[in-house]
Amino acid sequence: MMLSGAWNSIKLALVSAFFTSILGILIGYSIVRDRGKLLSKMNDALSFAPYIFPGIAFGAIYLTMFAKAHGPIPALYGTFTILVLVSVAKHVPYSSRTGTAAMMEVNKELEEAAELQGAGFLKRFSKIIFPLTKSGLIAGFMLSFITVMRELSLIVLLVTPKTKVLTTLIYDYAERGFHQFGDAITMLVVIITLTVTIIIRRFQKTDLSKGIGG
Amino acid sequence: MPGEKIKITNLYKKWGDVTAIDNMNLTIEEGDFITLLGPSGCGKTTTLRSIAGLEDPSGGQIYLNEKLVFSKKEEIVVTPAKRNLGLVFQSYALWPHMTVFENIAFGLKIKKLPKQEVRNKVLSVLEDMKLKGYEGRYPQELSGGQQQRIAIARMIVNRPDIYLMDEPLSNLDAKLRVDMRSELKELHQRSGATTVYVTHDQVEAMTMSTKICIMKDGVIQQVGSPEEVYHRPANLFVAEFISNPRMNFFDGPVLSESGRKFVNAGGIKLRIDPEVIRDKKAVKVAIRPEDFILTDSGIEYEVTSYLPAGSSNLVYAQNGNDKIAIMFDGSYRVNAGEKIKINVKEELFNLYDIETGNRLF
Known part of the structure; x- marks a missing residue:
């Protein structure tokens, strides 16, 4: 039970952080490139909206929204997908901030120079913008990974025995009075979070020494 | 082509x-x-x-x-x-x-x-x-x-x-x-x-x-x-x-003398085509600093400062309220306070409409 919980936690944090950070860069891109325009301001405000909802309320919204199938979208309750969806939506406010900050550093002319050389949007993104905003992307990734790892209120309504994660396990144990078990799992959460952080930091440093950084 | x-x-x-x-x-x-x-x-x-x-x-x-x-x-x-x-x-x-x-x-x-x-x-x-x-x-x-x-x-x-x-x-x-x-x-x-x-x-x-x-x-x-x-x-x-050093501008009143038209640019009388001037009372005259010459028949100005720059020299001079900048070649020497007599090189001036700013001549 603990192993599958740990695996679920890591999987959820990695997958959510992956999508959240990429979404953050894309939102940052749209906000910075159209700065001053109404669309940009709306985007900015909208990407921040999930921040004001309490996690549990957010979970409840997703619970009712995806309880039954809507058109092409199947009923997602009880799936891993709904946990990813809710985690991504909830953490986009953070990653869109880091994404916006990273994008501010990239001069518009750097992208235009690539455009003149015949690079389409995908090429420009993968060859120019993405490498230059990598530090922002990693920051967004870490922030999301750590918060999803220790998230409880957001997902407590949405997990089923099959999709149990470490934090909901702690909650179960605490509820049943097995405090020592709960504490042990808390330690596990801390260790996983720390390990991943250290690995990413290490990876970021070797990059910088190669002169890529940014 | x-x-x-x-x-x-x-x-x-x-x-x-x-x-x-x-x-x-x-x-x-x-x-x-x-x-x-x-x-x-x-x-x-x-x-x-x-x-x-x-x-x-x-x-x-x-x-x-x-x-x-x-x-x-x-x-x-x-x-x-x-x-x-x-x-x-x-x-x-x-x-x-x-x-x-x-x-x-x-x-x-x-x-x-x-x-x-x-x-x-x-x-x-x-x-x-x-x-x-x-x-x-x-x-x-x-x-x-x-x-x-x-x-x-x-x-x-x-x-x-x-x-x-x-x-x-x-x-x-x-x-x-x-x-x-x-x-x-x-x-x-x-x-x-x-x-x-x-x-x-x-x-x-x-x-x-x-x-x-x-x-x-x-x-x-x-x-x-x-x-x-x-x-x-x-x-x-x-x-x-397009002027370095600054071009000289004068608000020149138009004078008529025996059927001919002149404009007064800082004391210098410039003869102008009556067709260009029509019935205007005054025009703006623009003269580049290098388009002045020294001549005994010229108008007297007093040198206020002399700025040598090697290949050319810039001279600021004054006559009453008229202040002008003149560029001479590098060999020219003059001291502040000295009097010089100057005129404008033939036809090397431009006339502008005071209201619209467009060139008349």
Whole structure:
């Protein structure tokens, strides 16, 4: 039970952080490139909206929204997908901030120079913008990974025995009075979070020494 | 007969309430080196970016090689990549995460040229730009002048037939700027590519261009050869902008003497064509500092300061309320307080309408 919980936690944090950070860069891109325009301001405000909802309320919204199938979208309750969806939506406010900050550093002319050389949007993104905003992307990734790892209120309504994660396990144990078990799992959460952080930091440093950084 | 390389008709661009380009019409011939010159905010960069396709104008048409590439009415917008032009940005816009080689090879790789060909082309252009041996470096490890050359190399390696340059020398120190001027001029002569160059530096414009287009508040003030804009400025703005040292201006009353018309410019009586003056009571006279001569029959002025600069000397002199700047050649000596007698060289003055500022003669 603990192993599958740990695996679920890591999987959820990695997958959510992956999508959240990429979404953050894309939102940052749209906000910075159209700065001053109404669309940009709306985007900015909208990407921040999930921040004001309490996690549990957010979970409840997703619970009712995806309880039954809507058109092409199947009923997602009880799936891993709904946990990813809710985690991504909830953490986009953070990653869109880091994404916006990273994008501010990239001069518009750097992208235009690539455009003149015949690079389409995908090429420009993968060859120019993405490498230059990598530090922002990693920051967004870490922030999301750590918060999803220790998230409880957001997902407590949405997990089923099959999709149990470490934090909901702690909650179960605490509820049943097995405090020592709960504490042990808390330690596990801390260790996983720390390990991943250290690995990413290490990876970021070797990059910088190669002169890529940014 | 050179063809029309770039043709801009009725172009305008608005940012909210601000008009950046106001109904612009301009034709640039093949092989021209045209400079868009004007103070900041005059719309010159917006014009350049519109030609490049990086800016969507609010109206009008742009033709390149007699092919319509932009038309608001017909909703035609050809992407920058398909306009076969290159642009050197003011910031150079070199990609900091790529080596010099990768920066220059970028466009060739996008075109999917074979690896060996990319390599040959990049190395050959590096040699042309005197950057051999730097291909493995990152741009930020190089000096401003070298970065500038990489930006040019990145443009010319794709063999565009139009070169666009947005204040490319403004980030260089003074000495390097002068060297790069002649290098850019040579590049233009070698390649024959039509060049549109944006600057606010009149000396740069005068020395490099075959044609100068002077702009103010989004409106073209004058298009002409450097000689034309220098000796025959179309209006007071151009006269004032293209002047170093400052041009002399006089509000000259018109005098009539036995059927002839004269204008008084700081005491100097200049004979003028009655056809030009019609019934005007006064006109503005503009005289360049180098267009005065010393003559015994001239008007007396008192020298207030003498500024020798080696090859030429600048003299400030005063006569009552009239103050003038005169440029003499380097051998001339005079002391402050001395009296000099001056006149204007034959016909080397311009007359402007005081109200409209347009040139009368």
